[in-house]
Amino acid sequence: MRRAIIITAILLASCIAGRADQTVTESYRDLIRSHGHPRAAAASQAALDFCYGQTGDIRGLADTPAFKQCMLGQGFRWQRTIVKGKAAPTNGVDDCIAMDMC
Numbered sequence: 001m002r003r004a005i006i007i008t009a010i011l012l013a014s015c016i017a018g019r020a021d022q023t024v025t026e027s028y029r030d031l032i033r034s035h036g037h038p039r040a041a042a043a044s045q046a047a048l049d050f051c052y053g054q055t056g057d058i059r060g061l062a063d064t065p066a067f068k069q070c071m072l073g074q075g076f077r078w079q080r081t082i083v084k085g086k087a088a089p090t091n092g093v094d095d096c097i098a099m100d101m102c
Contacts, residue, residue, distance in 0.1 A: 031076065
């Protein structure tokens with residue numbers, strides 16, 4: 001019984017990890033030192049940490065308007081969102097199976 005539970009947990013974890021094939025990257029512009037030397041990476045990381053804590057957003061997902069407003073208050077303006085990888089199906093079924101194209 002214990003072995004079956006462990007195997008099931010491993011299979012479930014591998015299925016969830018298999019869906020992590022899409023990355024979202026947000027790009028922000030430094031407003032405080034836009035023409036001079038940019039602030040250190042630690043300053044932008046501190047602003048990100050602060051805004052993630054304030055808004056409760058999850059890293060790796062697209063930023064919400066509240067998060068973008070928080071970053072603006074920290075001196076960083078949102079520029080663009082870059083999505084890389086295959087998008088997850090919206091209907092909960094694999095697109096290949098749903099469209100009978102495989």
